[in-house]
Amino acid sequence: MSRMRAILDRINDVESTILKIEQAQSGTPTLATELSLRSLEGRRENLTAELSEITRTGLIDVCDYKIIPDSLHSYAISAVTAALHDFQDLVSIVFASLVSGPRRSAKISADVAQKTEFGFGFAYSGSLGVVLTIPNDRLIGGMESELDRAVSEVFALLRIRNSKAVNEAATRLGVPVVKKLHHWTKTHSQYGMSADIKWTREEEIRDRVVAQSREMELIYKLIEESDKRISDPIELTGELVAWSVPRRTFVLTFPDSPPISGHWSKTFNGQAQRKVPSRYRARLTKETLVRYGDGDIETWTLDELIDMVDTD
Missing domain, CATH: 2.40.50 (OB fold (Dihydrolipoamide Acetyltransferase, E2P))
Known part of the structure; x- marks a missing residue:
């Protein structure tokens, strides 16, 4: 795990350097700038390959959470942290629902919290991307683990398009799941933040959801109309x-x-x-x-x- 942390820190340093160079540019980049960026991008690719190997042998999956703003305004820290916090909570509550039935409370056990806790990997430029890591079981035949199923369920919640689906989710997973989904999507919508979230293992994208801020608005308003x-x-x-x-x-x-x-x-x-x-x-x-x-x-x-x- 310490080796993975070291590589994650190096990737984070490379991403920070790339961002600083890009922000310092004014007009057409010089040859020296282009060469520096190419070198850094090559370094990033090598480190990413190392990370992929470590996650494979360490049975670790990666969640790439990319926030895309609707405008050029800067990100509100409160909105970004609230969105990530809601995502973490939602995965944990859905996981608990799949294991022990529909939730009547948003409280989860220490065991569920430990099994579903994401670790911070690194952040990267190009909108705002945050890479999260988490240990995950490997089952025979590539079958989905409980964590895989929980993440897939969370992604599916972002595809809700009618009140019937809202009430079905509340019945199947529990009311606390729908309430947390409401807060998560409302935060994204009101701060004009779309999301592109990938669930990856090694270099394979196992699941992905892209939700525009206007789609987030549709979901939270549907929830409010589905009492x-x-x-x-x-x-x-x-x-x-x-x-x-x-x-x-x-x-x-x-x-x-x-x-x-x-x-x-x-x-x-x-x-x-x-x-x-x-x-x-x-x-x-x-x-x-x-x-x-x-x-x-x-x-x-x-x-x-x-x-x-x-x-x-």
Whole structure:
């Protein structure tokens, strides 16, 4: 790994020198400048070949993340770092979804974080390119590893073109994946940054996605238009602390969680007298409006209330 780091640092130095020479040019380059650039480009090719051999023997894959601006303005550091951070998070969350099922939370285990953590390789000129490295399993017959599948899924998310695909992704991979996709594509769009991302092994491009900033805009706006409702029946035991017959409302409190308030369901039997405060077992329906581009909205409906005194 130390040898790879040394080569990556040399490539980074070469790229920096090339960029400085190109930026210092004014008008037609001199013969000396052209010869210097050719020499540096040859050096870069040799180092890249060495890197390819090291990644082959070290079972390491490379992700080439190129950001292409829509204008000649400089890059906003906050936008570049946010985009790379979102990409890392998205690969990790999708990986966890493929391993253990659709995610209900964006939190990942230490094991998943370790298996999906990209290392910085080097940056290069020509728009803004960042080369990332990561260890990856080699399976018999060239089959895809779990990491390969996760990256392919992330690339596929950038090809979403309708609300149906948004909701299918949320069902298959989990709502946190779609929320992270929303933040990632919105950052690219609002800062006018297109992306050309390649997943390579040795010198082979195994997968690639190119997304224009306007395509990123389409995706994040589709996500914002694809909110959906989820209904979950839940049974809880708590203390009834507020009860209004005219308004058909209730409030339940619990020792270790926030209180719940809401309305009676249409079929709820409100004729029986209720003691306040008193302990009850409640059968409720939790309605969640999942807003992919914003915070979710929860509402509670009371379906049945059972006095715990009668059941003790």
